[in-house]
Amino acid sequence: MSRRMMLAGSVLVLILAAVSLTALAQGLIEMRSPEVPPAQDGGWLLISAFVLLMVLPFVPGLLEVAVPRDRYPLPIDLEYTKDPRYMGRSARRLLLGGLGDALRDPGRHKVTLSKPEVLEIHDGLNLADNGRLDLLTWVRGDAVFGKGARCEEDIHVDGGVTFGDESFLRSVVAQGDIELGKGVHVVRWIDSDGDIVIGRDSTLGISAASGGSLRLGDGSKFRRLWGSPILTEGHDGAPPKPQVPSAVPRHDATGKTDIDDHVTRHDGDLLLDLVTNDPVRPLVVRGDCEIGDGVVFRAPIKVYGGIKLGKGAVVLGDIFAENDVVLGEGSVVEGNVFTQSAVWLGRGARVGSPARRTSVVARKNVTLGGAAAVYGYVLTDGAGEVACGER
Amino acid sequence: MVVLILKLYVILVVLVMSVYAIRHYWLTVNRLRGEQRLYYQDLVDDDLPRITVLIPMHNEELVARSSIEAILRCEYPRELMQIIPINDHSDDRTGEILDELAAEHEIVTPLHRHDGLRGKPAALNDALEISRSNVIINFDADYLPNRGALRDLALSFKDPEVGAVMGRVVPINTEANLLTRLLDLERSGGYQVDQQARHNLKLMPQYGGTVGAYRRDLVQAFGGFDPTVLAEDTDLTYRLYISGWKIVYANRVECYEEVPETWQVRSRQIRRWSRGHNSVMFRHFLPLLKSPYLNRREKLDGMLLLLIYLVPVFLLTGIVDSILLFFMGEMQIIESVFVFLFVASYNSFGNFAPFYQIGTASLLDGVSHRVRLLPFLMFYFLLNIWTISSGFFMAVLDKLQSRTAEWEKTQRFRKEDQA
Known part of the structure; x- marks a missing residue:
């Protein structure tokens, strides 16, 4: 009963407010332009319509206030945790x-x-x-x-x-x-x-x-995979050999490099194909990045464009990219591969290791070549496929 | 001359309002129809970073235990975790409760502050000194995260360019009254649409000070949180962007919070936010425009975000201006059919841009009847115009008189039995 009274009261208050506003507006108009005649019978009809239109949008809300049907907090699953085997x-x-x-x-x-x-x-x-x-x-x-x-x-x-x-x-x-x-x-x-x-x-x-382990035949199609390891057709199942970190490679193809205490930022495209002894810092490339054949890079890489690892190239950290990630034949990423675009793992490429399960996450497609291995998780919002043929 | 200035000011206000209306629609349409960027929650990695969870508390005896127990329930390797609840000059049982929890759980290491500067920034600075991790996760004392929240927040720091991450807050006391229900709608629009769309468009999602995380070494390299700033979260947001770091938004990291249940408390809160945000605006406006690390889109978004607490001031003064012109008989500002069409369009669409954004958020959240309360937000916005404007003028006085604003804690409404 009290809710109904509240509803009726609210409607009344709104109507009164609207009438008062209308009267005020009318008064202001008359004050500014005395030649405008006071509202006649037709004018009151207009005022009534105005009041109705003022009040109408609030009616569903007033009903919801008076008799709440959706008053509880938005549901949050407080038990939610990420579980690939959920x-x-x-x-x-x-x-x-x-x-x-x-x-x-x-x-x-x-x-x-x-x-x-x-x-x-x-x-x-x-x-x-x-x-x-x-x-x-x-x-x-x-x-x-x-x-x-x-x-x-x-x-x-x-x-x-x-x-x-x-x-x-x-x-x-x-x-x-x-x-x-x-x-x-x-x-x-x-x-x-x-x-x-x-x-x-x-x-x-x-x-x-x-x-x-999860072994996938050629032509398999998927959205999410979890296994340690996930192997594609042609892989012999042998555990990977440990990577021996080499010195840090860095070579500027175009643009300029800005180094601070935390990261190395490079504006423009970058080709990493030389070995230097610079200290290791995470690398941010505002362009495309290519890592030459056999080069080992020891830190995480963030790329605004795409990234390509040459034959046998190794990244001991994570790769984050906006565009496509292409891992060449026999290349290795010890960390995660994450892209807002697509990922392609070439023949014999590997992501993660038995000691550290990681992820390949792509908003678009993921293609796994023959004899490829991922230790951990593969997820695509697009299409996932095993393609063992030559690309 | 005076009339000309008043008329030009009306035109300026209309242009500013139009820019923000377009921004609202742009972000909303992106959230509805655009490509949604992935966040890092889908990464699975055995190599998680060491984290420290900071929870500033001032007289939080009603919520201290439940909040820390909620964090202890989170799924994260204990050996990589440290919880520092900060007892900041409490004169209730907060300190006692924290010591009890420390005795029960080795990873809970309270920091008791009884002297020095009061307030969240100063408390966080002290806690950063004793933190054993580089990834710092912040929660307010009344927050209840889900079990996966710590992992989902910490994983974003695998990206070497991420300086901070922000999760989503969801009001828990929506049942209390009409105000809490309106705040619930407003929060939905702010997070589900605004923050997520800015994440999608690679603009400037904001670090909100809680349900979020940042790198300790960066904050300390900036000299720590400035204890004279009321909006230390916005201050950190701009410091990070200006120096080349990114902030990401994690819509899936949801956390309950308590929102004010009285209009007086809400007014004080939003006045404080306005005062703090506008002081940050004075500080970072030019450095933002000059930053070599930001592109034009980011700078534009950052500028619009910096000026957001100035818009109600524009609107309020614009209304006063137009009333003056009305009584002066000078309402004929520009005569053109295009202007008429523009005004008609703005009245039809522009005025409703924030409502459209909030309605879209409600749609995405899958709620039903609460969206009927949308028209009532008009009254709430009217209140905001006044309180935000007063906060702006306080910030101006702070700047002119070089005075320091005092930290003011938001009143809690949770009952002891609910805690």
């Missing part, structure tokens, strides 16, 4: 949280996860070629899906899981290894506590995350 972990939590102990026997059970669903539990599963699963499935052992299998709902596997060529699946989370054949299509994501092997020309939905 999909798999949250799905597993949701499944286990929605099940009582009594519901863990093989067979079909009605469960409520994010919505009411039917869960089918198997001790082990071997689905024939072109077989089909339409239910949410939990396999308490290993699972094998034949060629052309189709799974319309999420699959949880306690052991390892294999999908035959040309399979179609929504998502799978496995505690063992996952192996996908050629041309498998994942709609949402895959997650494994073990290793993951992806066949050629597969599509990996929005995320493929592995607690171990």
Whole structure:
């Protein structure tokens, strides 16, 4: 009741205010121009319309004040942290949280996860070629899906899981290894506590995350990858050799260089192909940057344009760029690669190391060449693809 | 002659208002339709920097424990973390609570200040001296960050050109009354659209003094925070940009804050901001224009941001000017159909630019009915015109009389049971 009274009071106050303003305005006009006749009957009609138009925009707000329907703070997820394996972990939590102990026997059970669903539990599963699963499935052992299998709902596997060529699946989370054949299509994501092997020309939905290694066949398409390491076709899996830092290379191609205590800033394009003994500072290049074949640079680099690493070049810090980042054959970045554009890793290129997992993040495309390795995370807002052919 | 000056001033005010209206629309359209730049939150890196979290506190017994416990809940390696709550001349139980927390957690190392200059800048300077890290993260005493906030802020310093980073603040006490709801809308517009668009366009996102981080060595190289400046955050923003550093905005790093619940407290707060911001404007306007590290777009944006607390003064004096001209019968300023069209366009679009920005922020935030309160912001803006103008004139007097403004703490409204 009090809210309604407040609403009525507010409307009344606004109307009175508007009428007073109108009267004041009218008075001012008359004072300045006495020849203007006082408002006649038609004038009051205009004044009424004016008052109505003054009050009208406030009516929805007055209703919201009187009967609040959206008064709570904007929601913040106070538990949010960055977790590359969030999909798999949250799905597993949701499944286990929605099940009582009594519901863990093989067979079909009605469960409520994010919505009411039917869960089918198997001790082990071997689905024939072109077989089909339409239910949410939990396999308490290993699972094998034949060629052309189709799974319309999420699959949880306690052991390892294999999908035959040309399979179609929504998502799978496995505690063992996952192996996908050629041309498998994942709609949402895959997650494994073990290793993951992806066949050629597969599509990996929005995320493929592995607690171990993640091997990608040529032609695989992806958005997010997590693994240590992530290896593309042709990589023998051998751990990288440690990089021996050389002296600092610096050579000004164009523009001028400004050095302070913290960073070296270079205006214009820059080619790093000479070795000098200058002290190491982070480098900011306001142009494009190229690092020559075999050159080792020991600090982070920020580039306003694009950056290209030559054959066997090494950057022991991070790379931040506005335009494309091209890592040449056998080149190495020990830190992160971050760009507002695209990234291309050439044959045998590497980002990160077993001792330091890092990221390749690009707003546009990420292309991984053959025998490339990333220790950590790959994310693209555009399209990700493994392309082992010559570029 | 007087009439001519009054008329020219009206034209100047109209031009200034038009520039800011265009700026509002430009930023809003960018946020709605433009390319959104990535922030560094998506980096995953085992090599995180060592950080120190500073929390200045003056009589914060109601919120001290909950704020520090929220930071302790954050996901960040403990061995790389130090928390320095600064007990700045408190005469309530703040110091006692901080000592209790220090006894419970090794990484909490309170700094008790009982003498020397009062105020946030002086307190931060003392804390920087005992910090063990180069990356300093600042929170106000009433802030509640999410668990990933420290990591997301600290990662931006992997970029060698980043001098500071700013997160987003979200009012927590929106339910209190109409004022807090209006402040909620205003904050949405300021962060979700304004700051993010300036980040997208590589302009000059602002460091806001809290839910943010900076490099200690840079601040100390500048001689520390100036204790005579009320807006030490804006001062740092301009010092960084002018000397070639960048500030990035992290929209995903969200943190609850408490906003004033009474018009008197809000007026005092915004008057203080205006006074501090305008004193920074006097100090940095020319160095900004001369800086060799900034391009023209950045300088223009920096200039518009520096002058933002001058706009209400322009508007207020412009209104007084036009009333004078009205009574003098001199309202015919420029006679042209184009001027008529311009005025009509401004009345149709320009006046609503800030509302458009806030409405867009509400849309992006996915809120529903609160956007109906938008027209009430008109009354709030009227209050701002007056308080900001008075803050400006105080800043002018500060400058002319070389006097030092005293720090004034914003009153807290959180009840003990909520803490």
